[in-house]
Amino acid sequence: MKAADIKKITVLGGSGLIGSGWATFFLWKGFDVNIYDISDALLQTARERISASLSYLLAKNIITKESMQKALSKSFYTTDIGEGLRGVQFVQECAPEKYEPKQALVAAMDQYGLNEAIFASSTSGLLITEIAKNSQYPERCIGAHPYNPPHLIPLVEITKGEKTSEAVLQTAYEFFQAAGKEPIILQKEAPGFIANRLQIALYREAVDLVLRGVCTVEDVDKALCFGPGLRYALMGQNLIFQLGGGPFGLKGVMMHIGPSAEMWMNDMAAWKKWPAGCIDVLQEGVDKEMANRSAEEGKTNEEISRWRDDKLLSLLKLINKI
Ligand SMILES: NC(=O)c1ccc[n+]([C@@H]2O[C@H](COP(=O)([O-])OP(=O)(O)OC[C@H]3O[C@@H](n4cnc5c(N)ncnc54)[C@H](O)[C@@H]3O)[C@@H](O)[C@H]2O)c1
Incomplete structure (x- = not known):
C-alpha cells in the first residue's frame, strides 16, 4: 500500500484527549474518519470535542465554514468495532496506555481481515513488539506518537517493532508528511x-534545581x-550550538x-526515582505560578490551554507549519 492509497482512517479511543485530537486532524485534512469508542456517552464526548476543535480552527480562519461542514460530514461514530474498522487503510489507536486494550485492538484488526491496513499506536512509550506480539500481521504495526494537542503540534515519532x-x-x-x-x-x-526522553532529562534537572533551593518552580x-x-x-540544540560557535560552529x-x-x-541530577515528596512541592509551586499569571495569559487550566493554543497557532503560522 502507498501513502496515497490511504483515504479512510479509524481512530480507536476517539473520545479521549489524543483520540479526539487525531480525529480532528484527519477530518481537517480531508480524510473519511471512523471514530470508535466503548460507549455511546463517550461517542457524544468525542462529537463535542471534535466539533469544538474544528470550530476553534474556523474561528481562527484556519478552515472555512464549508470545509468544516465537509469535515463533519466525513465523520462516522460507532461503538461496534467491526463497523469501525470497515474499509479503512489506516488505524490510529488511542486507547489507554496499557498493553491489554492495545493488543485486543490489534487482534480485532486480524479478526476483521485488515491484514494490510496500518495499525499505528499513539502509545507514549509501550513497545510495538509487545503490542503486536499476538498479531498474525505484526509487520503492519507501528507506533505513531503525537504531541498534545495532536491536531496542532507537527511532530509524530514513528516507531517500529521487531517485525515491522x-x-x-x-x-x-x-502519509504523515503529506x-x-x-x-x-x-x-x-x-x-x-x-522527545519524551529529552523532556524528562530536562525535567529531572528542573525538579532538582527546585528541590536544592536554587530557584522556584516559577523561575x-x-x-x-x-x-x-x-x-x-x-x-534544535545542535543547530543552536552550531550558531553559537561563530566560524567554528558546533565544534567551537x-x-x-x-x-x-x-x-x-x-x-x-542523576537520580532514577522521583525524590520523596517532590510532587507536592512541584504542585504547590505551579499553583503559585498560575496565580501570578495575568488575566490575559489565563490562570486556570482551561484559560491557559486556550491562551497556549492561540499562541501556538501564531507560532505555527510564523514557521509555515499550518
Ligand atoms: N495525554 C497525552 O498528552 C498523550 C500524548 C501522546 C500520546 N498519548 C497516548 O495516547 C493514548 C491515549 O491517551 P489519552 O491521554 O488520550 O487517554 P484518554 O484516557 O483521554 O483516552 C483514552 C480513550 O480510550 C478509550 N478506551 C478505553 N478502553 C478502550 C478500549 N478497550 N478500546 C478502545 N478505546 C478504549 C477511552 O474511552 C478513551 O476515550 C495513550 O496510549 C497515551 O499514552 C497521550
Missing part, C-alpha cells in the same frame, strides 16, 4: 522515544520559556563550554 516492515514505516512516514506533519522514524525501539519555568524555549520553536561551542559542561554534569 520497512515498507510500512516508509508508507506511514510519507498530511502536514513532521514525522521522524526511530531506527531502534527506545522506551520514551526521543525554572521562566528560565526555560524566556531563554532556550524561544529558540526551540525555531531550531564544544571547545568553549565543553570542559565547563563536564563540571556541571558532575553536579547535575
Whole structure:
C-alpha cells in the first residue's frame, strides 16, 4: 500500500484527549474518519470535542465554514468495532496506555481481515513488539506518537517493532508528511522515544534545581520559556550550538563550554526515582505560578490551554507549519 492509497482512517479511543485530537486532524485534512469508542456517552464526548476543535480552527480562519461542514460530514461514530474498522487503510489507536486494550485492538484488526491496513499506536512509550506480539500481521504495526494537542503540534515519532516492515514505516512516514506533519522514524525501539526522553532529562534537572533551593518552580519555568524555549520553536540544540560557535560552529561551542559542561554534569541530577515528596512541592509551586499569571495569559487550566493554543497557532503560522 502507498501513502496515497490511504483515504479512510479509524481512530480507536476517539473520545479521549489524543483520540479526539487525531480525529480532528484527519477530518481537517480531508480524510473519511471512523471514530470508535466503548460507549455511546463517550461517542457524544468525542462529537463535542471534535466539533469544538474544528470550530476553534474556523474561528481562527484556519478552515472555512464549508470545509468544516465537509469535515463533519466525513465523520462516522460507532461503538461496534467491526463497523469501525470497515474499509479503512489506516488505524490510529488511542486507547489507554496499557498493553491489554492495545493488543485486543490489534487482534480485532486480524479478526476483521485488515491484514494490510496500518495499525499505528499513539502509545507514549509501550513497545510495538509487545503490542503486536499476538498479531498474525505484526509487520503492519507501528507506533505513531503525537504531541498534545495532536491536531496542532507537527511532530509524530514513528516507531517500529521487531517485525515491522520497512515498507510500512516508509508508507506511514510519507502519509504523515503529506498530511502536514513532521514525522521522524526511530531506527531502534527506545522506551520514551526521543522527545519524551529529552523532556524528562530536562525535567529531572528542573525538579532538582527546585528541590536544592536554587530557584522556584516559577523561575525554572521562566528560565526555560524566556531563554532556550524561544529558540526551540525555531531550531534544535545542535543547530543552536552550531550558531553559537561563530566560524567554528558546533565544534567551537564544544571547545568553549565543553570542559565547563563536564563540571556541571558532575553536579547535575542523576537520580532514577522521583525524590520523596517532590510532587507536592512541584504542585504547590505551579499553583503559585498560575496565580501570578495575568488575566490575559489565563490562570486556570482551561484559560491557559486556550491562551497556549492561540499562541501556538501564531507560532505555527510564523514557521509555515499550518
Ligand atoms: N495525554 C497525552 O498528552 C498523550 C500524548 C501522546 C500520546 N498519548 C497516548 O495516547 C493514548 C491515549 O491517551 P489519552 O491521554 O488520550 O487517554 P484518554 O484516557 O483521554 O483516552 C483514552 C480513550 O480510550 C478509550 N478506551 C478505553 N478502553 C478502550 C478500549 N478497550 N478500546 C478502545 N478505546 C478504549 C477511552 O474511552 C478513551 O476515550 C495513550 O496510549 C497515551 O499514552 C497521550
